[in-house]
Amino acid sequence: MEKQAVIKIDKLQKMYGDNAVLKDISEEVNSGEVICVIGPSGAGKSTFLRCLNLLETPTSGSVLFEGNDLTTLDEKHVNQLREKMGMVFQSFNLFPNMTVIENLKLAPKKVKSVSDEEATKIAKELLKKVGMSDKADAYPVSLSGGQQQRVAIARALAMNPEVMLFDEPTSALDPEMVGEVLKVMKDLANEGMTMVVVTHEMGFAKSVADTIWFMADGYIQESAAPDKFFSNPTTDRAKDFLEKILEA
8 A cells, every 4th residue: 555645844944043953854754654753962853843833934845734735824724734733742731720631621622622521531531541540630740750741642642633743752751751651652653643753762763663764964864764774874974873872
């Protein structure tokens, strides 16, 4: 079966003043594919991810999502398409004045006009999925970082997105909490969720990604299957990066 591109990136550039953070990136994300974006700090990975749903506005180039060029649409239509792209950040961004289940119910009710009963049902199913059923009535402040991030993932899933974007979802966590978040992400990947993940977790990238995008100096310098990338990188920049992280 032919792969279907969900996101098409064409000649994407992002400038901050005279500083070119992203330089002429053209790639595709196919349905059901898990892409891990890795590379040194300052490579433009997070900026790139945020350009995919227009949280950052590209300076030039296009981002097509389901055939629509997001860069040409008005705010209303961008927001409609953004609903189909779940986003999970480094910081969990949960509403502190709401319980866990209220955090999950808010967007479906407000944005999709889902009834309270239906929103509660969806929220409970998703909390079960991420292993957080017993924390439905807790407030975020009482949760560990790993628990908050699992709730944040469930909240993104509550909108029933077609693509999930993860921006270094484990970088703010204590090491012992990383595994519980990565497990939830692995489960999503196994269920066929289309995912673009900016990550420093090389073990996760090796075992879960279909494709590695190695990013440095504002370019995607290599796009390869994990086994090929980690065993035989083709660019000096990637070889240097892998040597440094494998030594660490």
